Amino acid sequence: MNEIPTTEIRNNLIQSVIRETFGPTNDLSEEDQNEYLSSNLSPLDKYITGVLFPQNQKQIDDNSTFDLHEESVLNEFNEDELEDTSFELSGEQTKKKINGFQGDSHDEESITHLTNKFKQSSMGFSFRLKKLIEIKYKVSFAKYSKINDDDNPRKFNYKRVPFSYEDVVDLEKTNKIEIIENELELSFKIFKNRDNTFLISAYLVNKNTKKFDPNNPKSSKIKVNDCLFQVYLELSVNNENTFLQVDYLTSQLNDEEIKEQELLYRNKKRFSYGHGCATDWGENYKDKNRVSCNKIFSSFIPCYEIKPVEGRVNQFLDKNKEFKFSMEYLSSSKITQSDVIKLLNSLKEDYLHWINSLKDELKIIDKNYKIAAEKNIQKCEESLKRISKGISILESDSDAFNAFKISNRAMLIQQVHSSFINKSESKDNYDLNNKTVNKKVDDYKSDEKIGNWRPFQIAFFLMNIESIVDEESDDRDLVDLLWFPTGGGKTEAYLGIAAFTIALRRLRNSKNIGTTIFMRYTLRLLTSDQFIRITSMVLALEKIREEKFLNIELGDEISSGLWVGKSLTPNRNSEATSEYRQFNNTQEYIREIISKKKKKGNNNVNDFKPKSFSSNLGLDLCPSCGGDLDVLTEKNKVNQKTLKMKCSNIECYWSKKYLPVYTIDDEIYLNYPTFIVSTVDKFAQLSWHAVDDNTSKIKSANLFAIENEWDPPSLIIQDELHLISHQLGSVFAGFEIIIDLMCQRKGIKPKIIASTATIKGFKKQCKTLFDRDSQTFPCQGLDAGDSYFANENKNKDGRKYVGMMTSSSSYTAGQRDIVASLIQLLMPFKTKPLKENISQSSFNEQFPQFKNISKYATLVWYFNSTRELGQAQTLVTQDIVEQSKKIKVRYNKDFKFWRLYNFDNIKELSSNSDKEEIIKILKKLKIDDWKQDDFHRIDMLLTTCMISVGVDIGRLGLMLINGQPKNTSEYIQASSRVGRQHPGIVFTSYNSSKSRDRSHYEDFKGYHQSIYKYVEDTSSTPFTLQARERTLRSTIVTIAKLLCNFKEPDDINKKEKFNKLKHYIDQILERIKRIDKEEYDESKKDLNEWIDDWKTGQSNKFGTQNSRNLSTKTLCYSFGTTPHKNFHGIKAWPILSSMRDVDKETELKIQD
16 A cells, blocks of 8 residues: 555545535535434434534524623624614515514514524625625535334334425515525524625525423434534635625724735735625635635634645746855855855845736735835845845955854854754664764755755844844844744844854854853743754854864854753752752663663563663753753862763764753853853842852853853844733833843943744734834735745645634534544554564565554644633543543454554643653654554643744644634644644634634634634833833842842942943833833832932841841842841832742731
């Protein structure tokens, strides 16, 4: 049997799930259309969506109107556009006003309630027409009838009977069609808009009723024969009378970003909204600026494929000519400067031609979009200007040109080494010794897959050269935000700039060492996962320095540091060495036990595989070759015991010497690494740092070159900027004041680069966080998915989103059925485990149809909270197992193939997971050699928002999202974890009882086709009273200690030191005035009061984070705790120790 393509696997799985949960569709064979179900499998139990149930017998008021949900739908159409007065029909309906559901409503529930209730009796959708005309309708559904079993008269089966009806309805004459008398009705609600168009809602209504007799409990049971299954409604018009879009322009809103979104998505029109179902429509592109529609139809399991946005490869002018910016070529000593400049200019010139094409298109664009279009073109021209300036600097500045060559060589080495690491992570027992990983710097080569810049990466690099080279450049104060879809290559873009910054600084002054770059993350998972990629580049630079590439001196050691909380790495050398001893003792104990069991003849015990302590130091693998790391105890500069790492692979360059990597806080302060990766939380700890008795200054001062001969950090990189928002953003902005002040000298600030895949309102957010203007790159053109540097690839498989909302069972039961279907219907595995330990190649030869199964074999089940995740644990261990067995019986009665279900292979990745467990899970997920009986296998991963950033595992291809996430940004980030290298599938299970879930389901296509349009604004309010009390006192204490050399609180009464502190406080107030003028006066008042409290508090010490065993009066105590009555006093300052403390309000103390 041949290998099955991933696209075919994906499509088969989707169709199988639809067949299992919805039932036969109209495009199936006659045999499937006329299916038989056994008596123990009622269609009401099997099919969880697409069912219209009988109505409850109940009288309602004839004046019933739209419920809240339907009103919210109408608001989407702009309620100002709807007539206040009712419109009257002509003909037989002329005396019935269209201000609610018309028909015999005295003996049935309101139509909207029938649609939105659990076990719905109605479904439909809303659309818009220019005038009331004849439209064609198509209705199909199925009923199930009991028939006797020929083999056993005592048993019966359910036979499916399909129905289909087509006809024409004239909306000017009637608004109700009896499809089947007293059983199925097609009804229309009609509203006239102020622009004289018509908003129409079409509904299919099950007219059957369920009579309830209080004296007969069985009367409440729903009869299968009264239900309609696999319901479908389609409306169409002729080409001259097309449907109108139902969403209006928001041109009346004076918001530049909203107008830009309207421009970019002007061809992504919405033609209908669903009611109790989703909708789809047939689109016709008459020209570039006009999209029309002549068919709308219902869908209970809607699908929408978001095509991948990829970096440009070919030139704009010559579509057949590929750009090739080889890192080997750009860094070669054999290539002249003029050749390099010529290659870079080819990109600039091609970009210019693209911009000129936009200007031509601008002449014919709709006037509603013209202003936004002109502004977008202007932004593109500004980017082109900066790219040109960067090229000019490389042509005229020899140091900049050499730094450019060095950075290209470093990135080439990093990419080659990263390929070793990727192979090591994706294969078990990968043989590293066969790889040459100890080449000379000059010997590294680019090929088709490795060592080439994408145009957007090299363009972003060139754009930022001036701001790195010229400290007085206007762009130095600009936050450059790199916006690119998840997995698009943002990391390489800013790593290239980082390598350039390090090389240039040392080329200009080889003694200008110290920390050059801070890179900050918000999540520990993201920090540790990215650190290995960053360190790979740093090791490449260090090797370049040692080999004196291009005969250039780059000063002392180039190193990396991981500055994070002790949940990831130890803070003290003493802690690290102690943990290391305990670790070795445990390893030796396990080795002895296994050895004793084997001596006793127990051959079932696996061989002992020693673990490396390196994961406790932030590195799982060698960043150069992917080999294991050895950890050794050594003495540091000040003769203290510390831990260092070497590669265990004898072929590796770093097996002969220690890695220049520092991850213990003590070592970071002692060695001030060149490139520091940190969490944002670490900066909140600065307030608590104490003075070092040996140097009489705070240890962390070295990181900011305070009282050192070298410069402070020159570049700050903030990854995943969208995460710095709301409460965290408010606290972050307060601490950013500290970083901004400590990293500047003589008015020169560090350059700031940020990146994200999802953000809106970035200008305001960057101003709030950094007190700087900002610019995104790549700048958008005139259409979504085309910014020259990034284009939507319509010819390539993208990520397919599938929506499901249960209507015939509870949400929990629906989850059970969906998960069981996804697990079992993928491609069942052989019943019996493979006994022999065969290689992956042998396994693929035996079962070639399974080779690509691994792309979808791990179901990533995403939850919006840990509480929801916990509730699913019972489903996983009980209900889903039973449902999975039922599916196996139905589809594979001979048990030739089916999916084994192993509870040991179900893992959780959330805030409940500890560091070691996270490392194990990520390592298992990366292994692509996925066999049925392999212990590496993970069948199901239960996870939360923790997976949304930093988990870059190409193998993953299947996700189920448990309800619509709280915001669109999270939805995009989470779902982007699957389908990175292969066509992905994202199922979203909506809860019908939640109005927000229902709204997203009913507008499934409209939402997904313009998903980035709906990303919410990020916001932060750092200077409100609540935020000030959390951050500003911490800011002042840090400044006093680090910048004003306060040794103890009483130094505030020393005039010289106080004046220096006052100078910084004035700068803080000016910053507040620029960012939030309304909070300036209150902030100034608070700061003055706090300083007075400090002066009069008579504190002897600043205090420590751990306030136990106090012996003297301290100025500070930990925020969220109760100050000690004898040592803190009422004027003591609460100081944050983590940005995660933002939710703490009060501490409850109960007294007798």
